[in-house]
Amino acid sequence: MAVQTVIEAVREAMREEMRRDDKVFVMGEDVGKRGGVFLSTQGFIEEFGESRVINTPLAEASIMGIALGAAFRGLRPIPEVQFSDFLWPSVNQLVGEAARVCYGTDGNLPVPMVVRIPYGGGIRGGLFHSQNVEALFFHTPGLKVVAPATPYDAKGLLKSAIRDNNPVIFLEHKKTYRMVRGEVPEAEYLLPIGIADVKRAGSTLTLVSYGLMLHYCLEAAEVVSAEGIDVEVVDLRSLRPLDKATILESVKKTGKLMVVHEDNLTGGVGAEVAAVAADEAFEYLDGPVTRLCGPDIPTMPFAQTLEDAYLPNTEKIAEALRKLAAY
Amino acid sequence: MTQARAPKRPRKNSAKGSAQADGLPQGLTSQDLVEYYSKMVMVRTMDERIWMLNRQGKVPISASAQGHEAAQLGSLLAARKDGDCFLFPYYRDLGIKMAAGLTPTEVMKSFMGKAGEPYSNARQFPLQGADLKHNIIQISNVVAAGLTQAVGYALGCRMMGEKTVVLVFFGDGASSQGETHEAMNFAGVHKVPVVFVCENNGYAISVPQSSQMAIADVASRAEGYGFPGVVVDGMDLVSVYEATREAIIHARAEGPVLLEMKVERFMPHTTDDDDRRYRPAEEVENLRQRDPVITMTAYMIEQGFLTQEQVEEIDAEAKRAINEATDAADAAALPDPSTLLDNLFVD
Ligand SMILES: Cc1ncc(C[n+]2csc(CCOP(=O)(O)OP(=O)(O)O)c2C)c(N)n1
Numbered sequence: 323m324a325v326q327t328v329i330e331a332v333r334e335a336m337r338e339e340m341r342r343d344d345k346v347f348v349m350g351e352d353v354g355k356r357g358g359v360f361l362s363t364q365g366f367i368e369e370f371g372e373s374r375v376i377n378t379p380l381a382e383a384s385i386m387g388i389a390l391g392a393a394f395r396g397l398r399p400i401p402e403v404q405f406s407d408f409l410w411p412s413v414n415q416l417v418g419e420a421a422r423v424c425y426g427t428d429g430n431l432p433v434p435m436v437v438r439i440p441y442g443g444g445i446r447g448g449l450f451h452s453q454n455v456e457a458l459f460f461h462t463p464g465l466k467v468v469a470p471a472t473p474y475d476a477k478g479l480l481k482s483a484i485r486d487n488n489p490v491i492f493l494e495h496k497k498t499y500r501m502v503r504g505e506v507p508e509a510e511y512l513l514p515i516g517i518a519d520v521k522r523a524g525s526t527l528t529l530v531s532y533g534l535m536l537h538y539c540l541e542a543a544e545v546v547s548a549e550g551i552d553v554e555v556v557d558l559r560s561l562r563p564l565d566k567a568t569i570l571e572s573v574k575k576t577g578k579l580m581v582v583h584e585d586n587l588t589g590g591v592g593a594e595v596a597a598v599a600a601d602e603a604f605e606y607l608d609g610p611v612t613r614l615c616g617p618d619i620p621t622m623p624f625a626q627t628l629e630d631a632y633l634p635n636t637e638k639i640a641e642a643l644r645k646l647a648a649y
Numbered sequence: 650m651t652q653a654r655a656p657k658r659p660r661k662n663s664a665k666g667s668a669q670a671d672g673l674p675q676g677l678t679s680q681d682l683v684e685y686y687s688k689m690v691m692v693r694t695m696d697e698r699i700w701m702l703n704r705q706g707k708v709p710i711s712a713s714a715q716g717h718e719a720a721q722l723g724s725l726l727a728a729r730k731d732g733d734c735f736l737f738p739y740y741r742d743l744g745i746k747m748a749a750g751l752t753p754t755e756v757m758k759s760f761m762g763k764a765g766e767p768y769s770n771a772r773q774f775p776l777q778g779a780d781l782k783h784n785i786i787q788i789s790n791v792v793a794a795g796l797t798q799a800v801g802y803a804l805g806c807r808m809m810g811e812k813t814v815v816l817v818f819f820g821d822g823a824s825s826q827g828e829t830h831e832a833m834n835f836a837g838v839h840k841v842p843v844v845f846v847c848e849n850n851g852y853a854i855s856v857p858q859s860s861q862m863a864i865a866d867v868a869s870r871a872e873g874y875g876f877p878g879v880v881v882d883g884m885d886l887v888s889v890y891e892a893t894r895e896a897i898i899h900a901r902a903e904g905p906v907l908l909e910m911k912v913e914r915f916m917p918h919t920t921d922d923d924d925r926r927y928r929p930a931e932e933v934e935n936l937r938q939r940d941p942v943i944t945m946t947a948y949m950i951e952q953g954f955l956t957q958e959q960v961e962e963i964d965a966e967a968k969r970a971i972n973e974a975t976d977a978a979d980a981a982a983l984p985d986p987s988t989l990l991d992n993l994f995v996d
């Protein structure tokens with residue numbers, strides 16, 4: 323086992339898949355000699371050449387539309403959005419078009435494409451370099467949405483996403499890129515899309531999260547465990563399809579549920595998780611389903627104090643856990 | 650390849666340098682013309698019938714191709730003669746989609762939303778989705794959304810080592826979309842083998858070209874992308890065939906071409922539109938003088954490719970086929986509601 327960062331795991335996953343299958347290629351802004359602004363494609367142009375590592379013009383709608391068209395021909399494009407904040411010009415091709423292709427051809431035209439999106443904040447990115455964009459895709463039938471938190475999950479899920487014959491939105495939290503390290507097996511492995519992972523077993527309450535916040539949740543769980551609160555932490559890993567079974571199994575065991583995410587509160591993933599629990603585990607609940615999320619403002623602001631005020635963190639999560647445990 | 654030119658008067662049945670002994674442009678035979686003339690009559694007959702069926706409440710929506718037939722069939726003919734083209738048409742391209750190989754019954758089932766319809770199994774508007782058997786994709790009717798996809802498809806073909814040229818069709822209104830610019834810019838930079846075919850009918854629903862753009866020819870934009878733009882009289886099948894043929898050859902060898910076909914829209918935008926609100930009736934009447942079906946009928950007889958009698962037979966055969974298709978589609982089953990959730994994903 324080698325210890326890797328998230329960005330290394332992402333890079334390795336793509337490199338392995340590109341070596342394995344000529345049809346896999348990357349495209350996006352600065353993915354060539356620069357190796358991507360986060361260096362996720364570092365060394366690729368040297369190894370795979372310009373035809374499979376395409377530096378595109380600075381135009382997101384065409385990056386996605388062209389990737390989609392190449393997928394129609396049976397290639398496996400991995401278009402990259404440089405930052406989530408710049409994906410909006412391409413939403414027509416992703417939500418409007420890609421998500422509807424399979425259903426709209428009654429299953430006759432597969433879309434084997436993975437859209438990689440560095441997203442999220444806590445990096446002093448302000449309103450236009452910190453955005454959480456998952457709720458839009460989470461709401462869109464026809465897309466799969468993956469949001470790993472660890473190098474191991476990022477690699478195994480990205481490799482599965484590349485081999486999937488359906489459009490996958492692959493969300494990589496920017497702050498985890500270099501902050502989070504973890505063991506990654508040398509041998510090849512794949513992780514199934516749509517399966518959550520219990521990252522910490524516990525009996526007092528269930529804490530559901532994903533992405534960067536997962537790590538703060540794990541820290542908070544340690545903090546309160548000293549106080550006798552035994553938290554089960556469920557890492558969704560895939561947002562769509564949502565692994566209801568794992569969520570429900572945990573909630574039925576603990577009887578209490580809290581969801582933490584960085585994205586805005588209203589209409590977010592947490593709302594759906596709460597609804598699933600209310601619908602399908604009502605008799606098991608013995609406390610209010612609670613959410614600790616970003617407030618309903620357009621993204622976390624630039625100033626340190628405001629960014630801190632926006633984001634859930636270990637202390638805030640621990641405090642919320644105590645409250646729920648005491649209910 | 651000639652650069653953008655705007656013939657004030659359409660060239661008639663142009664036979665330029667590449668003409669053969671019989672006066673027809675290169676690669677074209679009189680049998681081809683008879684075949685495509687018959688297709689044109691079939692498409693027109695279908696189009697008229699669909700409009701009627703809409704008024705009878707049997708077809709929810711149609712965007713008529715009347716006035717666009719020579720443009721659509723002339724470019725289809727060039728693509729088919731070439732033999733290695735893939736098509737991304739748009740919602741007004743009944744001529745392309747039908748003549749590409751669908752039976753009249755398949756087309757009629759599509760317009761009536763019946764089960765087994767070839768493009769989407771009746772999930773989408775008529776003839777929208779994919780007809781892969783005939784090398785056609787049209788995912789949506791979001792205008793211009795197909796352009797970047799067509800460029801991607803052509804790029805994909807090239808990556809697979811294939812020689813395929815992609816033709817993507819769109820209207821004058823769609824030329825205003827940002828995605829049109831992005832598609833052309835990328836295609837220019839990467840010399841992608843694609844022909845951008847603009848069917849310019851001078852209107853986007855009610856908005857005339859003068860409110861859509863400050864130029865006379867969409868084709869003149871090609872220069873800004875570093876590839877040739879060509880204007881052709883889209884009311885004349887032979888001219889369209891020739892221009893498309895040249896464009897395909899150029900696209901395969903050197904990269905994109907923007908081909909603008911000047912056409913006329915004879916009918917309101919769709920069956921839901923009332924064009925009397927924005928278009929003087931005489932305007933359409935005058936346009937009908939240049940009806941591509943009538944023009945081509947006269948041409949076929951003049952050239953001796955068909956007799957008056959044969960023309961009448963072709964007409965009668967079209968009516969018979971469309972009658973039969975109407976009955977068959979009318980009797981066909983509707984999709985089973987239990988299939989509502991099927992095929993959101995493939996395995
Ligand atoms: C992005 C988008 N905006 C608006 C519409 C509604 N709409 C459908 S067709 C049309 C006009 C298109 O005109 P043009 O591109 O010239 O094609 P034509 O219908 O004349 O063949 C409009 C506004 C649409 N389909 N897509």
Ligand SMILES: [Mg+2]
Nearest residue numbers: 820821852853
């Ligand atoms: Mg128009």
